[in-house]
Amino acid sequence: MAEATAWIVQLSDDLYAAVGERQMVHLVEDPILEHVPYTPVHCRHIILWEGELLPVIDLTAWLTDQVTESAQASICVVRWQEHADTVPQYGALLFTGIPRKKQVSDHHVCSLPAQPAGWQAIALSSFRHDDQPVVILDLPRIFSNDLVTWHEAPLNPYQDNTHTVQPLESPEVF
Numbered sequence: 001m002a003e004a005t006a007w008i009v010q011l012s013d014d015l016y017a018a019v020g021e022r023q024m025v026h027l028v029e030d031p032i033l034e035h036v037p038y039t040p041v042h043c044r045h046i047i048l049w050e051g052e053l054l055p056v057i058d059l060t061a062w063l064t065d066q067v068t069e070s071a072q073a074s075i076c077v078v079r080w081q082e083h084a085d086t087v088p089q090y091g092a093l094l095f096t097g098i099p100r101k102k103q104v105s106d107h108h109v110c111s112l113p114a115q116p117a118g119w120q121a122i123a124l125s126s127f128r129h130d131d132q133p134v135v136i137l138d139l140p141r142i143f144s145n146d147l148v149t150w151h152e153a154p155l156n157p158y159q160d161n162t163h164t165v166q167p168l169e170s171p172e173v174f
Helices: 059-064 146-150
Strands: 003-012 015-020 024-029 045-049 052-057 073-080 089-105 123-129 132-137
Touching: 003 059, 003 132, 015 059, 015 089, 024 045, 024 089, 045 089, 059 089, 089 123
Parallel strands: 015 132, 052 089
Antiparallel strands: 003 015, 003 089, 024 073, 045 052, 073 089, 123 132
């Protein structure tokens, strides 16, 4: 049975997501976010981190059209690599509360939540924690142009979409 460690973040009252233990590299409580005009509501901020400007993605805004309250917001700086031989890329995710670390195994796997509908576009898989589904995020997709275009024309799972939900035993999940 495969096991992995995940960081669970609460996006809103009933939306939970997870990233791999090594994908979360920094936590910032009460971040100072810079507003970027003329950008979609889910990516209207950037943050200066380690001398670089990082995009801040508000998945709650993208999934539900409800912006995360900035008074309760925290961010986590995340890192991912498209391929093992490429340079890591960085971005930030907006959420509420403090992340929780969780050991996840194959017996925790569950179906993706049906609502909000956008989960299918940004999830690798999902698991149950405290009787709630927690979606494992596909960071390369989240920080690509896919989020902007998805609301205009949702990804069709039967046409030109190589994205599939991964079982936990897949090393690409974390």
